[in-house]
Amino acid sequence: MIGDILNLLSNTFFSMTPLLLAATGEIIAEKSGVVNIGLEGIFLLSAFTSATTTWITGDPLLGMTIGLIIGLASGLLHGVISVYLRGDQIIAGVGFNSFAYGFSVLMMIYLWGSYSNSPTVPKLGNIILRFGGEANLTIPPTMILSLIIAIAAWWFLEKTPWGLKLKACGEDPRAAESMGVNVFRTRLYATIIGAGLAGIGGAFMSVGWLGSFSRTISAGRGFIALADVAFANWNPLLAILGAFIFGFADGSSTYLPIMLQKMTGHQFTAESYLFLTIPYLTTLVVVVLIMKRVKMPRALGKPYIKE
C-alpha cells in the first residue's frame, strides 16, 4: 500500500515536471503581456532536439541544454512576431504547434527513416529513495529544478524591480513606457525566457523520462500547462500546486482501475474511459471550489501600439 502511494507520487513527480516548467515560463511571458500557446510545439521541438543531441553525444545533460536553447529560439521567434511585428499571438502559436509537429517528425524521418520514434538514448539519472520491499520513491532531479525555478520566478516577479517592470508591461504598457520601461524589450525577453523553460520541460520528456523521442510525445500536455497558468491565477507558487494536483489525479486515473481490478478481479473495459476523465474533472472541481476572481494581466495578448 505504502509502496503504491510512493509509486503514485513518483509518477506524479514525473508528469508534473514538464507542466510546471512550461506553466512557470508561460506565467512569466503572460505577466509581460505576451501569451504563447505554442507550448505544445516547443515541447515537441525540444524533446526532439535533446533526444537527437543525446543520441549523437551520449550526454543527456548536453541534450537538455540544447532543448533549452531550442526553447529560447522558439521564444525569440514568437517574441519578435508578437512584440515587434504586432502579430496575432494566438495565430502564431497555433501555427507554431502545427509546424513543430510536422517538422520534428520530418527531421526524425530524415535522421532515422523512422516515422514513430527515435532510438533509445541515455537518460538523466534519478534520485531513488528505498523504503524496503517494493516501497521506492523516484524523484527526477529536473522536478526539483522545476520547483526551484517556480519559486525563483515568484520571487523575481513579486520581489524584484525587474519583476515590477515586467508586470507593468502586462498591466498597462503605455504607463510602463512612460515610466521609462522599454516595453518591447521587456516583453521580448520575458517571452524568450518563458519559452526556454518550456524547452527544458520538453527536453525532460525525452531525456529525463522516456529516453526516446516519439512523434506524439507531448500528447496535449502543452495545453494542460496553459490551463495550469490560469489555475494558478498567474502565480508560480500556485502553479506548483496545480501541476501536482493534475499529475496526481492523472496517476490515480490509472492506479484506481488497476487497484480495483486486482482486488475484485473485475476487468474494466469501456469503464476505463470514465476513469480517464478523473484528472480533468478533479482539476475542474478543485478550481470551482477554490477559485476566486482571476487577476489576469490586463494587456494580455494585446500588442503594444504607440501611435
Place this chain on the structure above:
Amino acid sequence: MASNEYAVEMRGIVKVYPDGVVALKGVDFLVKRGEIHGLLGENGAGKTTLMRILYGEIKPTRGEIRVFGRRVSFRGPWDAIRQGIGMVYQHFTLVPAFTVKENLYLSLLSVNPKARLGDAVSKADKIAEETGLRIPYDEIVEELPIGVQQRVEIIKALLRDAKILILDEPTSVLTPIEVRDLFKALRKLRDMGITIIFITHKLKEVKEITDRVTVLRKGKLVGTVETGKVDVKTLARMMVQREVVFKIEKKPAKPGEVVLEAKDIHVIDEEGVERVKGISFQLRKGEILGVAGVQGNGQRELAEALAGIRRVSKGRIILGGKDITGYNAYQRYMKGLAYVPDSRGTGLVPDMNLVENTALTNLYRILGWARRIKWDRAVEITSRVIRELEVVAPSLYAPIKHLSGGNQQKIMVGREIVREPDVFIVAEPTQGLDVAATEFIRKTLLRLRDNGKAILLISTDLDEVLQLSDRLAVIYEGQFLAMGRPEEFTIEKLGLIMGGVRE
C-alpha cells in the same frame, strides 16, 4: 551662449500618423529655461502630439529637437527621461493595478536602477514637503480620485528630478481648491528652476500661471507671446480666429413641473463603501440643477445611480411621475433620460468607429424589425452630431481613439443632445474642450433648458456651475451640504463648503 537660453527647441516639427492624419505641419516651439510656458490650441490642434514627440513616445516625421541646446533624437521616453524631461498625460499613465508606492518606485528605477522601494517613498516625501502635494502610498491607484491620481503623476515625474515638466490639461479634472494647490506647487517648482510646459483650454489659468504662451491651430504655429502683453480675448482670437463671447446671456428660468425626483437615495460601491448617503432632490422642467464638489465625493456614484448603472441600496427614483428605481439604464434612456459620464474611458469604445459609438446610447432609436440595427439611421444621427458640434474627424468610420480628446468629448455629449432628452444628467460636459466647444456646449445646455428640458449638471468647474445652474447643490462625502440659488454663493464660500465646512 544663445542656444542655452532655451530649455526646449523644437523646429519644423511635422507629424503624420500612420493612418495619414497630419497632426503637425512644421511647428516651431521654443521654451526658455525656468519659465512656465503655456500651450494653447483648439481640440485637435496637435498639442498632445507635439508633447508626445518631445517626450520621445512617438517619433516626428520631420523636424529637429534640442534640449538645453543639445540635439536629441529619442528612441523612447526612457531617453527623454534621462534628459530630464517628465510628462503628466491628459490620460494618466499610472499602472492602475499597482499601488502608488509601486508606481513611484517604477518611475524612480528608470533613472536609478539600484533604487529600492524605500528610496521612492522617502524621496516622494521630500518632494511633497517642497511642493505641498500630499499623496497616500499604499492605495491601489485606480481606486483613487482623479485629483489624487494627478498628484501622484506629478510627483512621479519629479522623482526623476525632471528639469522640464510637461502637464497636458492637468486642470481639466480639478476643483478650484485643487487648482490653487497645483499652481502653488508649480510656482514653487519654477522657483526651484524647473521649466514647465502647461497645456490647458482655460485662458484664465494661462493668464494666471504662465510666463509665455504658444498657440497652435490645426497643426500650425500661430505664435508665441509674453502672457503679460496679451489679454484673454486676444488669446482666444489667436486660437479660433474669431471673436469669442465669454459671458453667455442667460434668460431667467421658467421651471415647470417636477420630472425627476430622488427620494433619500443611498449607494454602496463595489468595495462596500457607502458613497451616497441619503440624497433627495427634485428636478423641474426648464431648470438646471448644478452639483459642485470635489472629485470622489460620490457625484459619480450619484449620477450612475440616477442613470440606472448602479443599484441604489435604499431610496426611490421617480421619473415623470413613474417610479423607475427598478429600471436598468437602457430602459431609463428609452424613458427620455440621458447621462454623460465624467470619463471617456466609460462613455466611449475606443476601438469602435464614430457611428458605432453614437449608436451606444441611441440603440433603441435605431432598432428596426426583429431588433435589427438600421445603420443608415445611425449614420444620420452621427453626421448630425458631427455637423452640430463641429467635430474634427478623419471619417465616420475612423476608430474614435484616433480623435483628439476634445473631439471625443464632443461626440460623447453630442450623441445625447441629439436625443433631445427630457432629463439630462451631465458630468464634466466641457472636460478638455477648447473655448469654442465649451461655449457651444454651454449654450446648448441653456437652449435645452429653455426648451423645457430638465438638466442635472455635475461639474468640478465652478465657473461652469455658477454660470449655468439655476439652483446649485454642493456635494460632500455623499451628501448635499448646501442647496441654493447660485447668487447665494461666492467661489470662496463654495470652496469652503466643498471642503466640508458648514456655515
Place this chain on the structure above:
Amino acid sequence: GGGYWWYASSQQGGKGATTTTKKPVKVAVLFDVGGRGDLSFNDMAYLGAQRAAKDLGVEVKYLTPKSTSDMIPLLKQLASSKQYKILVLIGFLWTDALNKTADQFPDQKFALIDSTTGVTRPNEVDILFREQEVGALIGVIASGMAYELNGSTIGAVAGMSIPPLWKFHIGYLFGAKYFEMKTNKTVNFLWQYTGTFGDPQKGYQTATQLLQQGAKVLYGLAGLTHIGMFDAVIDWNEKGYGKALAIGEDASQEWYNPKYIPVSGAKRVDVAVYTAIKMAVQGPWKGGIHTLGLKEGGVGIWDLDGVRYFAQIAYNESKTKLTPDQIVNIVKQQREKYIKPYVWNIVHELEQKIKSGQIVFKTPLTEDEYNSIIQQLQQGNLNAALAKGHV
C-alpha cells in the same frame, strides 16, 4: 513459430520479380488515420507493400487520410482515376467508407485489411485476423515467464477499446487461464486500457502501476503508447525495483531491448497486404472475406528469423547499436532462460488444437458480448471464449 507464409511468398516473389519487365502496375495503399509510425498495423502494412513492390515489381503509392471524413471522397477520386490496380485499405476505419463506395466502382479492386464490411463483393477482399489465437499463445508464455520471475501476475497495456483489442484481450486471458488449467498454478491477470495509441508517457505510467501491483510480464498492445511500457519495464529492472519482462506485438519488437523483451506476438498485416496485392496483379483474384490465424501464419509468435529480420531494419535505421546477430543471440538466451520446455509444450499443444480447427475462438460483435466473454473467462470458464470445440 510464426510466418511460414512469408518465406513461401518471398521465394515465389523472387520469380515474380524476374517475370515483370513491362511498365509497372500501380497500386495504392491507404493507411489508417495517423498513418505510418504507429509501430503497429500501418507500419506492418508498409513492410508488406514494400516487399510487394520488390517481389512483384509493382509501383506502390501511399496515402494517409486526415480523418474519416476524407475517406469516401478519396476512395471515389482514386477509384474513378482508374490508375490503380487495387486500393488496399488499412484498418477498420475504412470499413464504412468502403461499404458505401465499393459497389459504385465494380471494376476497381479493393482490399480491406484488419476488418470486414461483412459483405462479399467480387471486387473486394477483406482480410482480418484471429488475434485471439496469438493472444492465447502469448498468454501461456507470459504466465510461464511470470513464474520464472517468481511471480504469478501478468498484465497488458492496451490502447483503445476497439474490436482487434477485444480479440487480443480474450485470447490473452484465455491463454492465462489455459496455463492455470494445465499447471494448476494460479495466474493473476491485469488488463488496462490507456485510451490512446500515441502517448508513451501514459504507457510508462500505466506500466509502473501494473508492475507495482506485482505484474511480472507486460504485454504491449498500444502501439506508440507501449513504447513507454517498454521503457518502464527496462527502468524497473535497472533501478532494481524488481524483475520484469515485456512482450511486444504485431512486429517483432525484441530489438528495442532484447534483454527485457524476449518475445513478441506476430500479426502479419504485411502478409495480408502482400497477398492482396499479389492476388490483384498476379491472380487468381477472388473477392471475399478471409481470416488469417495461426494456421495460415497470419498470426503467431516471431521466430528468430523474424526477430533477425526486424533487428536488421532497426539496425539500418540505426535505432539500435546492437547487430542483428547480437540481438538474436540475446533473445535466444533469454527465451531459453524464461520460457521453459514445459511452457513450450503447452504452447505447442494449444497451437495444434487451434491449427487443426479443434477449437475456434468467438469474435464479439459488441462491447456487451465482449464483456460477458471476459467475465466468464475470468471465472475460469474457458469454453466461454470458444465458438467451436472445448477444452
Place this chain on the structure above:
Amino acid sequence: MSEALGSWFKGFLEQVRIRKRQYLLGALEIVLSALTGFLVAALILYFIGYDPWYIFEIMLTYGFSDLGYLGTRAAPLIMTGLAFSIPLLAGVFNIGGESQLYMGALLGLYVAYVTHNVWLGLIAGFIAGALWGGLIAALRVYRGINEVITAIMLNWTAYYTIIYIILVYLPNPKQSHLSVQIPVSEMISYGETFALAVVGALIAYFILYYTDIGYKIRVSGANPRSAVYAGFSPKTAIMASMLLGGGLAGYGGTLIIAGVTGSIDTTMSTLYGLGFTGIGVGLLGRNHPIGIIFSGLFFAGLIIGGQWVELLTGAPPYVTDTITGIIVIALSMPYAYRLLVNYMGRLGKK
C-alpha cells in the same frame, strides 16, 4: 423578413463601398503573407530534399479542385472558427469548440437516428453545443473561473465520455467500431452540407453586425465599462456569445454526421482536432464570419491537397503539417506586411 434582408444587404454593400480601401489592404496583406509563408516553406522543403514547387502545385490543384469535397471539409471548420471568434468578440477565449463540436455531433447523431430526421438532428446538435458552451460561460460569469481551464478540462472529459457512451449505449451491431448510424437515405449531400455551413455563417454575421444582441456582444468585448454605461450587461453578452458560438460548433459537428460519416467511430477520428483547427480558421478569418468562410475553405484545401502530396510524391504527410504551420505563422502578422507596403511606398516616392 425580406424587408429586413433587403435593407441589410444594402447596408452590407454600403460597408463594402466605404471600407473598400481597408478591404483591399486586407486582401493584399493576406496575399503577401501567404506568399511569404509559401516562400519560407519552400526553402525548408528544398533543404530536406523535396521539390517545393511540385508539392505546392499538388496542394493547390488537388486541394481546390473537387468542390463538393472542399465544401464538406470546410463546413465544420467554418463552424468551429465561428465558435472561437464570436466569443472572442465578447472577450471570451473559447478553446472549447472542440468538445462543443463533439457534444453537438453526439446529440445530433442520436436525435437524427431515433427521429430519422436530419433537420431535427441539426437543431439538437446546436442545442447540445450551446449548452456545453453555456456551461463554460456560466462558470466564467457566475464563478469567475477562467474559461481556458474549463474549456481544456471539458474537452477531454467530453472526449472520453463520448467514447464510453458510444461503446455502451449506442453501439453499432454491424460495425463494432462505430456508433449507430443514420441511414444513408436520410443523409444530406455535400453541397447541402456546405450550403448549411454558409447559411450558419451568414446568420452569425447578421446577428453580430445587424442586431442589438450582436452589437451588445461586440461592445462588451471591446469595453465592458461602456457596456455597463449603455445599460447592457457584459455577463449576458458573454453568455449569449458562448451559447451562439458553442451552438454553431455543435451544429458543425452534426453537419459532419449528417453529411459525411453518418456515425462516430470509437477512436473519435471522425471529430478529433476540428475544434483546434477552428482557432486558426477564426483568427485567419479576422474574426469576421465572411472572412471565416474563406479561411475555412483555405484550411480545408490545404488539408485535402496535403493528402495527395504523399500519394503523388511519396513525401511524408508531415510535410503538409509543416507547410500549413509556416503559412499560418506568416498569416499571423499582417502589420509586418503593412510595414513592407509602406516602405515600398516610400521607396516609390523617392
